[in-house]
Amino acid sequence: MSAGDLGAAALRAALFLSLWGTGAAIYAAWRRDARALHSARIAAGIGFALVVLAALSMMFALATHDFSILYVAENNARETPLFYSVISLWAALEGSILLWTAILAGATAFIAVRGTVAIPRLATTALAVMFAMLTFFLLLITTPAADPFARLALAPDNGNGPNALLQNHPLMALHPPLLYLGYVLTSVPFAYAIASLILGEGGDRWLVATRRFALISWALLGVGIVAGAWWSYAVLGWGGYWAWDPVENAAIMPWLTSTAYLHSVMVEEKRSLLRTWNLALVVATFALTILGTFLTRSGVVNSVHSFSLSAIGPLLLGYLVAILVLSVGLLLWRSGRLRDAGPIGAPLSREAIFLFQNVLFMAATLTVLLGTLYPLVAEAISGAQLSIGGPYFDRVEIPLALALLFLMGVGPQLPWHGASRATLERQFTAPIVAAAAGAVAALVTGTTALAAVLTYALGAFVIATVVQEFARGVRARRTLHGEDGVAAFSNLLRRSGRRYGGYVVHLGIVVVALAVATSQARTVDAERTLAPGESLQVAGYTVRLDAVRAVSEPQRESIVADLVVTGNGANQDLRPALVQYPSSAQAVGSPGIGAGLRDDVYTILAAYDQRTLSWATIRMRVIPGVSWLWLGGAVVGIGAVIAGAPPPRRRVVRMPIAEVAAPAK
């Protein structure tokens, strides 16, 4: 039996188990039947193992170049290196949906094994929802809609090889799986929310049970988006990292609603408010992940005409509509039981800031959604072609982002219920001084665009609030527990991880914002045609062309420009190239990047003398601070790990009975 047969058989068995599990979990939740629950658990565990087996079979088929499988023939070639063969599992639609299904099966198994022990009825109902979703995806990949193991009647001698852009950089190993993990894990809070609505629970048990899942999926989405920006920067060769492309928009939308949710959830936990709203946010986040997959995987965004080519488009659209109808219906049906415990406090209270923040996140999300969909709808209805791109999104989203940055500094400094004047002075004196210093620092370093100056000021404002919080926390621990500074600091992170991890995340976001502002405001371009020995000067850097040469590798042919960058302390060899893969008609640009904490020197081989290689046109961008964007993303990830790590168990202090003070009469 070949790997392809094994994988196809495993998926069909998993489909059967998933159907069985759906029924068993529904019966177990309805009748509180322990035997049915037990069998659903086993179905979830074995089902997960089978889907993983199928994914591994596909990796094996790719690695061994089994071109009798259509997917392998289309996305692999004999010359493809092993590393890129294996990660071609997510190079195209069918393999991506297989990876998606494997992650979903893993989440289902986790809930079956761990969740149903903690809160049996709610988790068992959620398990039924998970099984139902898993069944849908298994149906996709066991029917011609997205069958990864579809066969070719006649196996070709060699395949097409992966898409040129996808075999050009190792970040491809990281960025798609992170995003898929983030996408798929949003289905866990969704399943619990739906279960809570089905059972008519008015409380917030679903939310407490899935808090960590929501945080993890949010963090994976965020880090996946930054990894995607990095990949785009390192591969696409235009010197930018974000273009408001529909694929990027599809990823940022659920991240925005998920961020709103992580904050408004605290209002529900502390004050039992916003119950319906939080459920709606969870539903919206999940629905946006499906919408994103639909937009990017059905071919609908690139051209309306390719819509009918893939059967998966209508199926995903139907799935999305079904989810929305079910969720909205349940929310309306149960809205009577979701009464809030009372009104919200004063405008200058933490809960009010969370609400304002939610409004801004909604505006940001709906703008991206409309800007992405409007050109499609307009073209479908009237045939009118129009563009909504970077300049539109920048004009709307940058002011929203600045307002959010401001609230990020204000919110954590305000107490619940409302703040007195004395509190305001105590909390905001240092941050306001820092904001002024930030604005001056921007001007002094030559960052003079208004949006950038505001970003520096607000960034300094937020950093000051975070430093102030840490300083107070450390001082309190030193006084109360007599710890030294380092121990107090690490105990803050370990014992109050949710709060202080959140502050670390805020710091990471500030670093990202500063990197974006700096790189957008101060990038310098130049382009010149050089003969070997000639050079080009930009922003204190000199780039000298040493040679233009052709390089031949088994899987590709390249033209490489040998450059030497000097100036501002740099001395580096860069090799921008134009790479020709047999599978693509056009050569792909591969930039030469000299990365640094201060500036990146980004070079592109734009054109060259095709007959004698005696000249090359070099485009050069000096991009300040862009490395901090990736570092900021890492800080966000670290903060999320701190916030999500379980706190250490409390020590039980046993005292001799004589030392316990007698209760006062």
Place this chain on the structure above:
Amino acid sequence: MNGRVLVAIALLVLAGALVFAARPHEATADERIDQITTELRCPVCQGLSVKDSTSETARQMRDLVAQRVREGKTNAEIEAEFRTAYGDWIFLSPPLSSWSGLVWLVPVAVIAAGLGLVSARLRGPGAPAPTAPSAAQVAALRERVAREEAAEG
């Protein structure tokens, strides 16, 4: 220094910096080329601007814009030339004058509606007035504050 004086000085410095950054100034030729090419769509790319694209078409369009700027044409004149050649599609940001200009209303409408909803909840019909703490609670708090201050030294 008094905290309030400090805050007042900081706010003045901040306002000064922002006014300086926002001051109107005559754009240089290079800045104008950047402004115009940022708004133009590279016709052969997927959503990249003429400024960012490395394609041959985009390079020719950049050269054309640079030439028009040198000829002394205004931004509006140069944009009109591209609109005549390609239609509104060539602009990455939909012009306010067209139907698509309505997309600019979306963020404004969402924020207005959201703020309306939130402020309705903030005042809250029949919100119970916060009750003043009892004398005993105040005394207990005073005592606790005194104790903690003593502990801090």
